[in-house]
Amino acid sequence: MPFAIHGLPVSQGIAIGHVHLVSHALLEVNHYHVAQRHLDEELERLDDAVATVQGELIGLKAAATAGHTHSEVGAFVDLQIMLLADPMLIGAARELIGERRCNAEWALVQQMEHLVEQFQQIEDPYLRERQADVVQVVERLVKVLLGHPGHLPPKRRDGLGTIIVAHDLSPADTISFRDHNISGFVTDVGGPTSHTAIVARSLAIPAVVGLHHIRDVVEDDELLIVDGTRGVVIIGPDERTVEEYRLRRSELELERSKLKRLKDTPATTLDGEDVSLLVNIEGPKDVATARSVNADGVGLYRTEFLFIGRDTLPDEDEQYEAYRSVLKTMGKRPVTIRTFDVGADKALNGAARPEPNPALGLRAVRYSLAEPKMFLTQLRALLRASVHGRLRIMVPMLAHAHEIDQSLALVDKARAELRAERIKFDESVEIGGMIEVPAAALALGMFIRRLSFLSIGTNDLIQYTLAIDRANESVAHLYDPLHPAVLKLIGGTIQAGARYGLPVSVCGEMAGDPAYTLLLLGMGLRNFSMHPANVLEIKQQVLRADVGDLAPKVQRILKMDEQARVREAVERLAG
Known part of the structure; x- marks a missing residue:
């Protein structure tokens, strides 16, 4: 008898195939x-x-x-x-x-x-x-x-693909399976930022993770349906269920093919509002993907990935080369590079200095200001690279005026050193900050007076506002972007930026989720930054939107204080 198990949907699409169990x-x-x-x-x-x-x-x-x-x-x-x-x-x-x-x-x-x-x-x-x-x-x-490195699933003759079911999957596994008609991934563990999730999205393969004991309830070669959009895995489906999902899969594939036609279409709403669709990247290798969807620029370059897998910080020249490569490739399109978002819990010299509560400890800008030599090295590399494109520097997790002032002072010091050394850089590089903690969203004046732009990191803002560790499966269900408090902080930041002429973007997961596009547009957001794979779907939402019609509806939503009512109202926006 068929039955369904619910997990975390991390890569959209529908897969129908036979189980291949990967041993642990x-x-x-x-x-x-x-x-x-x-x-x-x-x-x-x-x-x-x-x-x-x-x-x-x-x-x-x-x-x-x-x-x-x-x-x-x-x-x-x-x-x-x-x-x-x-x-x-x-x-x-x-x-x-x-x-x-x-x-x-x-x-x-x-x-x-x-x-x-x-x-x-x-x-x-x-x-x-x-x-x-x-x-x-x-x-x-x-x-x-x-003595048993494993075997790859054979190619099937019945026209159905293979669903890989594993405790967890490595990127190397995904490459090994590439030529074996793999149609879906299902794992016991993982979340939106796990290997399986990231690689599955990049390869456009449906995936559901966080199913805990899926390997214990399925057998090799058993028929399986993976709904990567809804986070559902159906075990042993009957013929009627299979036909239903085949039809749904065809509809999704048709919709996906239509999206590709939007690549060169400007992101403009029905009533003429221009919207900028930017991408989040981890390094120079990601720029090709950004260009493939004709993104308007880079809204978030996570520079901390320069040191992953090593126990020393890259020196100024190595950083300069990485930044230069991205800026040069993006040409005239803006590239917003975030300074190291690191902490004492992930020290750069390889020494482990665990804190009782690293989420509230020495991290991001706090760590950078505690290590001014490291911070200055990065700022020098960034400024040197600025002559190769349109650079914007963004400082993470600001909450105090003195953090902004100290960061700007170090930028000025880096500029002064480069001038003294007669090294060219762009004197007009803009400095911005991330709104990631409630204190920042509630005291925007200090940011508006000192900075050139703001970017809302919704992932951390939601986490800190609701006191929820979004990677903790025990409380993950309480992580809700539509909590009234969260929406008030996001909406207030966007509106304050518009009032004072300060550009505001959103670079968290909300920006790349089509369920929230109309809501954010109605709040006044005009700069979205997301994973490259989401750009065309968000563009489709933008092209269908009438901001003049949305704005008053969203203002009413922002006054609501019940999550259920908020969710219903957001769902009605699309109607």
Whole structure:
């Protein structure tokens, strides 16, 4: 009898296919002592496994490049290759083998668990989920050590694809499966920023994650439907259900093909309001995707990804090259680069300095101001790169006037140093700030008087307003962008910016969700920044909107104080 399980929808679309279960090798690890005389052999076993996995990953990276796979996949594989040379993982595992005389598999798992504990102290959900890289590298190593690296699903003859069901998936797995008619991904763990989610979106493959025990309730080759739009997985569907979803899938595919026609259409509402659709990127490799959807520019370049997978901060020249590459490629289109959004929970020198509550600790601008030499290096690199395009510098998590003043003073110091060294830079680079905490949204005057633009980071603003850790599955259901308090803070920021002529954008997940496009337009938002994959769908919403009609309706919504009423009213906007 068919039944449905609900998870987190992370990549839209509908997949119908047969289950291919991917084993979770870490569940099969034995713990045993190695005789002293065999320790050298055990170390050699580990080294051979590292060499084998390194060869696999390099080969998969080459396959990804040859197949023009999206940049997210290649970047994650690069990171996993770097982990194989990381003394914190492989070196520490070798020490455990020598000191405790344990087998290589168990040494790897012990060190993995130690590193995962450190990652779990990290507040930023994207960086926290990079613990998955450590887990996935160790799992690949363990599979080699156990002698069963896994097999790929065969291509099916019945016209149906294959649904990969796993505890978790690595980017390398997705490349391995690329030529095997994979139509969907389903995992026990994960969230919107997990590997599976990011890679599935970049490859336009439907995915549902966070299903907890899905591997325990499905069997190999069982028929499955994955609804990546609604977050539903239907196990053992009957023929009528399959036909219903086939029809729905055809409708979605037709709609997706129509969206591609909008690439070169200006994002203008029915009543003539121009809207800027920008993209969020992690590095130079993402620019090609931004150009493929004809984005109006970059609204958020997350520079902290320059140091992921390394224990030292990139120097000024390396940063300059990364920023220059993006600016030059984007040409005359604006590029907003955010200064390092890091914290003591993810220290740049590799030293772990965990805090009791890193979300409320030394992070983002607080960390940058506590490390002025590091901050100045980044500002110099940014200003040097400014001659190659239209740069805007954005400072994260501002809450106090003195934080703005100190940041601007360091910008002035960087400018003065470059002038003294006769290094060219754009004197007119704009400096802006992110509105991510309620205190900032409620005291906008200090920002408006000092800065050139604002960007609302809705992910953190919602988290801090509702006191919800959005990566904590126990309370994730309470994370609600439509909470009246959240909407008042967002709406108030947009309206204050319009009143004083200060450009305001939204760069959190709300900007790329079509369910909120009309609401944000009605609030007065004209600058949206999102994942490149969402640009055309948001553009379609913009083209259908009449702001003059929306504005009074949205003002009434902002006066509501019941979430249920707000949600109903937002849904009616589309009608």
